[in-house]
Structures are given as structure tokens and as C-alpha cells.
Amino acid sequence: MLDRIRLDKVVVVPDDALPLAGGYPTNNPNLNDRTVDLQWGFPNDASIGTFYGDHATRSSSNPFYYEASLLHELGHARYLVDVYGFNVHVSAGNRIDILENGAPIVGTPYMPYVNSWRDAVRYTPYTGLMNGNGPTVDRHSAVALNLIRGRRATLGNYNAPGNLGAYLNDLPAQNELTVRDASGAALPGASVRIYRAGPGEGWYAKVYDNTADMSLTADAAGKVLLGRCPFSATGGITHTNNHSNGVAIVRVQSGDRVGYGFIEATDFNLEYWRGRTALGRHELRVALRKQGSAVGSVDEHAPTERVSQPLVVKNEVSDLVGQ
Ligand SMILES: [Zn+2]
CATH class of the missing domain: 2.60.40.1120 (Carboxypeptidase-like, regulatory domain)
Structure with a gap:
């Protein structure tokens, strides 16, 4: 991974103001803001009090501290596709x-x-960020990110941009x-x-x-x-x-x-x-x-369990919208 991403800008808006320029409150908080390379909106809905309600626990399962699904959505905003879609x-x-x-x-x-x-x-062998199971970036998406390393957003800085999956x-x-x-x-x-x-x-x-x-x-x-x-x-x-x-x-x-x-x-x-x-x-x-030996012997091979966690439900709708 050659790029590094930092939080650069926080804009506080009046309640119920999002989106500021069309689209969706989460995916497109301000379609006119070209000053940043990735954007995401946090509306004042019920999630603020519940999903983000724990301000104290330092845990990767506490979205106020670390929200893996948000990083996944920002992956889309950069231009990455859902790797779990290859299952x-x-x-x-x-x-x-x-x-x-x-x-x-x-x-x-x-x-x-x-x-x-x-x-x-x-199941696709590429597990990680865009397969919905972070925190590491899956290999396929890591190389895709490196292909546009150092570049400003050119076809949108929101989920989903015009160059989604261009690779x-x-x-x-x-x-x-x-x-x-x-x-x-x-x-x-x-x-x-x-x-x-x-x-x-x-x-x-x-x-x-x-x-x-x-x-x-x-x-x-x-x-x-x-x-x-x-x-x-x-x-x-x-x-x-x-x-x-x-x-x-x-x-x-x-x-x-x-x-x-x-x-x-x-x-x-x-x-x-x-x-x-x-x-x-x-x-x-x-x-x-x-040939012909297998038919009917459905349970001959025990299923092999593999971890492929679904996205956190909270962001699922916006994820689909963004695609
Ligand atoms: Zn996704």
C-alpha cells in the first residue's frame, strides 16, 4: 500500500441539512466539495445515539472507535469494487x-x-477490506489502489465515482x-x-x-x-x-x-x-x-466453512446505493 489517507476536514452542518448538493446524506454529503479526495456524511439519525453511542470503549467492534464498514465504503469512494461479489x-x-x-x-x-x-x-480467495472482512486490505484491491497512488480524485470523491472498478x-x-x-x-x-x-x-x-x-x-x-x-x-x-x-x-x-x-x-x-x-x-x-459416480451423493463431502463476514448492516443500504 503506497498511499496514506488521513482525516483532513470535518464540516459540521445544521441537523437534517445533508445532503448539501444532491445524492444521499451518507454517500454524497456535498457533491460540490472538491477539496478532499474522499467524503462521507454522518446524518443526525438514530445511529448517532445507538450505532455511535459508545464513546468510551476502545475496541474494533465499537464503531465510534473503529468502523470497518466505513473504510470499506471509502474504498468504493476511491474506486474499489466489492470483492465479495466474486463469490x-x-x-x-x-x-x-x-x-x-x-x-x-x-x-x-x-x-x-x-x-x-x-x-x-x-468463495473468492481475496479476503480483506473489499470482501467485507478487514482490517487488512485484500490483495486485489491493494494493487488497484496502488495503480492510482498519489492521484487526486478525477471522476468523483464519493461512493460511487465514475471510475469505479476501472481496473x-x-x-x-x-x-x-x-x-x-x-x-x-x-x-x-x-x-x-x-x-x-x-x-x-x-x-x-x-x-x-x-x-x-x-x-x-x-x-x-x-x-x-x-x-x-x-x-x-x-x-x-x-x-x-x-x-x-x-x-x-x-x-x-x-x-x-x-x-x-x-x-x-x-x-x-x-x-x-x-x-x-x-x-x-x-x-x-x-x-x-x-463420470456418473457422484450423482446423488450430496453429503459425501462435508462443507468447508470459510469466514466471509457480511458487511455491517448499518452501511449495507448505502453500499448498495453507491454501487
Ligand atoms: Zn461494498
């Missing part, structure tokens, strides 16, 4: 319709749930994917299919139909070429309300064994930012199972 869910407007031997793969060993309440099949389309011109089995052995000659996320309902929704969008054959080293953007037919990353195409499902078949995995646009960004702008290199390990 893959199968509820509330999200679906995976991929079938194996005529049966849905979700909840089988091909694609087990990763949480105990059985609504997610993948998501930093993708290498070509991308090579090596497919491996769970032990790490490359899978020469494997059949590799890519399923892109289409739009659904809700923030960062993903719907995967049962038709592969790319069908490739791995070379003798287990490598396939994915092009610049395997995530979309039009070559662009979408990450917004009702649609994120930032994660694609990969089906790998080697002989009569099949496994599933995911590729994530954030990894392509990181390859680009490493300087591999011409050729990004990626690896995917999949747990191969004999």
Missing part, C-alpha cells in the same frame, strides 16, 4: 444449471457447497490455463469447457446455463489458451447489480473422469499487473471423479 452463490437470483449425466452438479462432489447454510459453492478490464492479451488433477499432475489432452456467468437478479448475480461457452482440448502439457477474456463474449468484465461475469466455471474431463473448478477475473488482473500483459499464466486443479 459464487446458488440462491436468491443466482443459479448453476450445469448437469452431469442429466443431474445438477450443485451439492454433489462435483461442486460441493462451501458453507453450512448451503448457498455458496465458491477490472486489465486483462492479459492472451491467457494460458494449465489443468491439473488434485495431486498436481498435468492433464494432457483433457477436454476443457468454460461456462460463463450470465445475468440474474440481485447484486453481482450469476446464472450459469448448461451450455458451454468455450470447448477446448489441452495440449501435451495440459495447457489451453483462453484468449483475453474467457468471461464474456464481448470481452468485458461486468460487476454490478444483477450481473457479475467475473467468475467462470471450468469443466475438465480426462478420460472418463470429470472435475469442476473456477477461474476468476481478479487473477487475470493480477497477472496483468505483474507485467504479464501479453500472456497470463494460470493453473487450475480439479478433483476428478468417474
Whole structure:
């Protein structure tokens, strides 16, 4: 992290005065104030007495002392996107319709749930600030911040600015994917299919139909070429309300064994930012199972719990508004 941020200006306004120039009281306290690079408003609502009511306890769980969700919102104001939007869910407007031997793969060993309440099949590996679980900045957002280090806000100093997520389309011109089995052995000659996320309902929704969008054959080293953007037919990353195409499902078949995995646009960004702008290199390990062996054995794999804390509720609405 190359930039440092400090509190530079506090403006006290009359009760109920926010917003001063349109927008929302929290996200846009004063759209005309260009003197600062990030802004946030604190209206005199009930939260002042409750959410911010403890003026004495020095604790990261006391928002008056340290409000992690506010730092997350200021991340948006700078231009960062929600990294938790790269998680893959199968509820509330999200679906995976991929079938194996005529049966849905979700909840089988091909694609087990990763949480105990059985609504997610993948969590992004990038945990931290924009995944809603600070206090550290997630790796993807840290590099994105460094890309504009030292620069004044140019397209808005509030959540959300015009350059929100401008970096998501930093993708290498070509991308090579090596497919491996769970032990790490490359899978020469494997059949590799890519399923892109289409739009659904809700923030960062993903719907995967049962038709592969790319069908490739791995070379003798287990490598396939994915092009610049395997995530979309039009070559662009979408990450917004009702649609994120930032994660694609990969089906790998080697002989009569099949496994599933995911590729994530954030990894392509990181390859680009490493300087591999011409050729990004990626690896995917999949747990191969004999075709047809998995259907019906839903609980064969116990769900793996991972911490992915939701945003503090207080700021959730303004977060969505800002996106
Ligand atoms: Zn957010």
C-alpha cells in the first residue's frame, strides 16, 4: 500500500441539512466539495445515539472507535469494487444449471457447497477490506489502489465515482490455463469447457446455463489458451447489480473422469499487473471423479466453512446505493 489517507476536514452542518448538493446524506454529503479526495456524511439519525453511542470503549467492534464498514465504503469512494461479489452463490437470483449425466452438479462432489447454510459453492480467495472482512486490505484491491497512488480524485470523491472498478478490464492479451488433477499432475489432452456467468437478479448475480461457452482440448502439457477474456463474449468484465461475469466455471474431463473448478477475473488482473500483459499464466486443479459416480451423493463431502463476514448492516443500504 503506497498511499496514506488521513482525516483532513470535518464540516459540521445544521441537523437534517445533508445532503448539501444532491445524492444521499451518507454517500454524497456535498457533491460540490472538491477539496478532499474522499467524503462521507454522518446524518443526525438514530445511529448517532445507538450505532455511535459508545464513546468510551476502545475496541474494533465499537464503531465510534473503529468502523470497518466505513473504510470499506471509502474504498468504493476511491474506486474499489466489492470483492465479495466474486463469490459464487446458488440462491436468491443466482443459479448453476450445469448437469452431469442429466443431474445438477450443485451439492454433489462435483461442486460441493462451501458453507453450512448451503448457498455458496465458491468463495473468492481475496479476503480483506473489499470482501467485507478487514482490517487488512485484500490483495486485489491493494494493487488497484496502488495503480492510482498519489492521484487526486478525477471522476468523483464519493461512493460511487465514475471510475469505479476501472481496473477490472486489465486483462492479459492472451491467457494460458494449465489443468491439473488434485495431486498436481498435468492433464494432457483433457477436454476443457468454460461456462460463463450470465445475468440474474440481485447484486453481482450469476446464472450459469448448461451450455458451454468455450470447448477446448489441452495440449501435451495440459495447457489451453483462453484468449483475453474467457468471461464474456464481448470481452468485458461486468460487476454490478444483477450481473457479475467475473467468475467462470471450468469443466475438465480426462478420460472418463470429470472435475469442476473456477477461474476468476481478479487473477487475470493480477497477472496483468505483474507485467504479464501479453500472456497470463494460470493453473487450475480439479478433483476428478468417474463420470456418473457422484450423482446423488450430496453429503459425501462435508462443507468447508470459510469466514466471509457480511458487511455491517448499518452501511449495507448505502453500499448498495453507491454501487
Ligand atoms: Zn461494498
